[in-house]
Amino acid sequence: MKEVYICRQEEMADGNVRILRVDGLEIGVIRHKSRFYAYRNLCLHQGGPACEGVRMPGVFDDVDEEGRFLGQKYDEDDVHIVCPWHGYEYHLSDGTNVCDPRLRLQKFEVSERGGNVYVSV
Amino acid sequence: MSIDMIDAATADFRDLATEGFDTGRHLAHATEQADARGYEDFLIVDIDSHHYENEASAEIAEFIENPIIRHEVKYQGISRKGITTGFGQYQELGGRITRYPLRKSEKVPPHPHRDITLMRRWMDAMGVDVACMFPTPLLNLGLAPRVDLEVELAFAYNRWLCETILQEEPRLKSMLYMPFNDPDACLKTVEQFGDKPGVIGFMVTSTRYRGVYDNVYARTYRALEERGLPIGFHTGLGGQEPGLSLCNRFLTLHALGFAWHNMLHLSNWVINGIPERFPKLKTLWIEAGLAWLPFLMQRLDNEYMMRPSDAPLLKQKPSDYIRQMYFTSQPMEMVDNKRALELTFDMINAETQLLYSSDYPHWDMDLPSTIYDLPFLSEQAKRNILGGNAQRVFNLEPVFSERKLRRRAEKAMRAAV
């Protein structure tokens, strides 16, 4: 196990991503709403750089109790990592694919101590 | 458990907040795939890729002979309504496919032409040696109600492409745009451009309203057949179709429309006996994926057996003619369907009839690994589909990328030591 120092907390603005390469592994460190997440930068579709795209809230079809469609809405509590090659979406919270939970981005632990951010590899 | 501390400042490290867009970097993982699989050992040909000719609208306008249409294209570009049409064109998924919004900011040197540099970049990244390039917005030009506009713009685009791009880079090819709404202009297109460097065939956009069986095309088909030049049908969305206009999501329209338009023309092609009338004319069906083919082969065979008088020119079953046609691979349907995919490959004789295509830079592009990693193909079959079949069908000189030649030389040197 290695712990990699990433940066001071304030060095990465909200929404920023840093890609680091450790022992042949590419890892994307994502800052979202003052939390840090780290995933392997490798999409389970065709191997694209999953962490290098945009993060967007999940979209849902709002349907009322009578089954009527009321429009599309964002679920701001469920942000997705969107792979830039073709758009596969993964939950930022745990890296599982939105359409098929058997597909999962490899997750790495992030710790914050003394204002520093570290990723365990 | 021991914990080693590594400082990210000394590690290989990128900050995306400050990085500009670069095709090579966007596709760096494709390059890793290419190197890991040893693509330098064989030729890879991509038979359906695209560029954004609308970014060169002003240049193409200079090639338009008619001053009124030249003025219009100069004024409103190629992709706005009135020139071509665009139903449901939101391929870029609201900015989720980042190369769409970022592409325009990519830096290139002043020479060669920007499109050549951008094509070379993605080709090198993926391990593609030769690519057949098609336009993007002009794929809708067959729907323009003004036939004279289709003809003028087709000739201008073809001339621009030949003179500015194809003759400058031997790795780039095209099946040129045929203005199918004007049959005489189709024949003239073949006669005028058939011998130009880089022209490997002619392409009909499938979203249009002309029957491929019409006698007015006989002279064009014969001219292509005599020259050994394939005809390709490049499919599209076609959201203007009354039925398809009910698709309120791009996903539905794309899933159905791209298959539908090639199903329509291929069915008419076979049942009207065009393969019997022009037996040496090679036909290629582009960008419809593969899953529709088993459906259509079964469906047409079943009906043909009951209604031979509707297709009296046929000497074989419809599926036998389809098996002699060529198909591009992308977008290859491959989610949880290994058995269906293998059966599809068998049914269409993929080992000799299927041609790899990426469709890069569009949203549903396929890398060569989509073919190379298929467990049911032999190494030879993979190489055929990735390049050998295209080399044979289009009579291509094998031009390898400089990157692959360098890797080969390095490999040979290592082996000699």
Ligand code: FES
């Ligand atoms: S490789 Fe990530 S979406 Fe295709």
